[in-house]
Amino acid sequence: MLQKLKEEKLREILEKGSKEFAEKGFERASMKNIAKSAGISVGVLYKYYENKDDFFNACLEDSLKVLSEKMEEFISWEITPRERIERLLHLVLEFSRENPDAVRMYHEITSSSFTEKARKLATHIESISAKTYRDYMAALKEANLLKEDIIPEAAAFFFDNCLMMLQFSYNVDYFDERKKLYLGSVYDNDDVLIKQMMLMLDGALLRRD
Amino acid sequence: MLQKLKEEKLREILEKGSKEFAEKGFERASMKNIAKSAGISVGVLYKYYENKDDFFNACLEDSLKVLSEKMEEFISWEITPRERIERLLHLVLEFSRENPDAVRMYHEITSSSFTEKARKLATHIESISAKTYRDYMAALKEANLLKEDIIPEAAAFFFDNCLMMLQFSYNVDYFDERKKLYLGSVYDNDDVLIKQMMLMLDGALLRRD
């Protein structure tokens, strides 16, 4: 019976931890707080995890796992480049809605002076998407669909930059406010924004036909 | 004589403060450290500034001032849209090279749970560039130079997203590594990257002729 509780508890602990880290950032997040909100004592936390760093890594890993799973979907679709971009944009929004804490934690490690290990984890995920996008852009070039004079690597970088900003804009407070500032009346209309992003990415990357 | 020293000292204090905040982030930055590296005692710091928050705001304000000055240059140029984009990209890199700490501090407040006041400051700057870009894109539309079907607000948002990521990529450790990951061999060639960005932004925003 204990084992079963543990299974669920562990999930809850990771979730509550991610939530706290996502909301307050690593430094301001408190182990005591996390323990309390997960309904356990601090001691237990330290039974399962070495220390705060270690626990953060566990939360991060747990959050990023979902992200890399999504990435694999991307490759499997058998559709045209334009459709692919559009679906990916939708996927990003959908993911944002379902896993806000994952995005926030990801954004968190982006900030200065993080542990080696957290960096490694993020870089690992990043390298998956980097490879995916680079390969894809290379394939586009091969098929003569990529815009003239564009280097696949640069295209992949540019593309991911846009997606990253989109994710942040939908999850991180500061970026959300900024989005409001720029978009004004268009702010709350996701469909329009997606369509606009679509148009611009299309123009930026794909050869016109 | 004291007054004169103060003038320079104040500069040094703000610079050393910004440096520490930029390097370590708000939480990990230490007032004692900052005082030491500026060659004064902690007491002095608290003579000039209420507390850590207040001091951070002063550093931030000081850093962002430079940023908003640059923005005014942007409007004054009398050149074609394509040239303008290109010069702006160069300006961003130049600025990054000269004021790495400003960019890092800006990135810093991007992260969760910052004081109201710091947010306000950043939003203020942001609103300047937002207005500048929006106006500019509206003017382009007026002159029938903006791409068909693109809303000026969305264009401005997209454009600034790209510039922001570029700045981060040149200043914030995590983004720099990421850039290396994506660009590989092109990584250290700024000119090529600028040219590529140029091509993509052009394609994304401007009507082809």
Next chain:
DNA sequence: CCTTCTCGTGAACCACGGTTCACATTATTA
């Protein structure tokens, strides 16, 4: 030269939060 006032100093204070550990509680086994 003495007094007074300003300014700078850094040791001391204090709160906070990560971490530990002696103890309580619960499960397991004999």
Next chain:
DNA sequence: TAATAATGTGAACCGTGGTTCACGAGAAGG
């Protein structure tokens, strides 16, 4: 049921770092 092991608890410990303040050094004025 009693003994023993495993697990959970949270008060106490401790280092860190923001903040204060009693004191000293030096300038200004008489």
